[in-house]
Amino acid sequence: MKKIFCLIIIVGFSFSSFAGEPINGKNNVLLSNKSDGEKCYDENTKIINIGVGFGSGGYFRYSGGKYTSSPAMSVSYEQPWPKKLGPGFLGVGAYVGFQTTHYRYDYNNYWGNYFYEERRSYYTVTGRATYHWDVLNSAKAEVYGGVLIGVRFRTYSYNDNDPNHDYKNAGSFAYPTGGGFVGARYYFAKNIGVYAEAGYGISYATVGLNIKF
Numbered sequence: 001m002k003k004i005f006c007l008i009i010i011v012g013f014s015f016s017s018f019a020g021e022p023i024n025g026k027n028n029v030l031l032s033n034k035s036d037g038e039k040c041y042d043e044n045t046k047i048i049n050i051g052v053g054f055g056s057g058g059y060f061r062y063s064g065g066k067y068t069s070s071p072a073m074s075v076s077y078e079q080p081w082p083k084k085l086g087p088g089f090l091g092v093g094a095y096v097g098f099q100t101t102h103y104r105y106d107y108n109n110y111w112g113n114y115f116y117e118e119r120r121s122y123y124t125v126t127g128r129a130t131y132h133w134d135v136l137n138s139a140k141a142e143v144y145g146g147v148l149i150g151v152r153f154r155t156y157s158y159n160d161n162d163p164n165h166d167y168k169n170a171g172s173f174a175y176p177t178g179g180g181f182v183g184a185r186y187y188f189a190k191n192i193g194v195y196a197e198a199g200y201g202i203s204y205a206t207v208g209l210n211i212k213f
Contacts (some may be wrong), residue, residue: 038139040187040212041089041132042080049076049195049210053203056099056122065105072099072203076128088133095148097124097202116160124177124202126150140193141186148201149178185210 041047053072078093104117130146137144156171181199188194191212198205 039132039134039137040140040142040185040193041091041137041144043082043084043089044080045089045091045212046079047077047091047093047210047212049074049078049208051075051195051197051206051208053097053099053201053206055204056202065103067101067103069101070099072097072206074098074124074202074206074208078128078130085131087135088131088137091128091130091132091144091146093128095124095126095128095150095201098122099202114160114162116158116162116165118159119157120171121155122202123153123155124148124150125153126177126201130183141184143182143184145180145182147178147180148199149176151175152177187212 051074053074056069056072074095074097076093076095078091081090081092098121100119100121102117102119104115106113106115108114126148127150128146128148130144132142132144136142151174153174154172158171177200179200181197181201183195183197183199185195186193193210193212194208195210196205196207
């Protein structure tokens with residue numbers, strides 16, 4: 001987990017240096033504390049992020065049988081707070097993540113061939129706040145950090161064809177969730193870019209596409 005955080009910060013620094021305005025003949029915005037100049041995130045920015053997650057640890061998993069899992073997908077929206085806060089901009093918005101897992105086990109005995117299967121689906125719905133520090137915010141790239149606070153849901157279903165089983169579904173629940181994250185974003189076109197984040201959400205690491213409008 002620490003390696004992922006460090007990698008995103010290093011990549012973000014590199015993007016910011018590459019995309020920054022020239023300072024003393026060098027493209028290195030990190031050497032300046034000036035807040036003026038073009039920024040990829042400012043008071044007019046509105047962003048939709050569409051991501052695919054990796055490292056969704058902690059989800060239920062059996063040994064044996066057949067286990068499948070969907071990608072960990074997420075969508076988030078962000079817009080700036082009406083006024084600048086300190087040396088940067090605060091972004092506020094919402095986050096929704098989803099992933100589903102399926103397990104099936106086939107077995108046989110004296111009476112015949114049987115199976116049982118379980119499906120667990122996970123939903124994360126939260127508010128999202130990010131801080132975009134001017135020093136790490138250049139014309140085409142930035143590094144940012146933030147927090148998520150909301151609710152995680154798990155739905156559960158069970159099915160089998162064994163008449164000797166008497167199983168009742170009692171595995172669906174919801175609980176509060178929250179955590180921090182750090183990310184980097186780079187625009188390869190005027191309003192379209194790519195991003196990477198590490199932190200707590202539907203997964204521990206996310207990469208994807210962001211659209212600014």
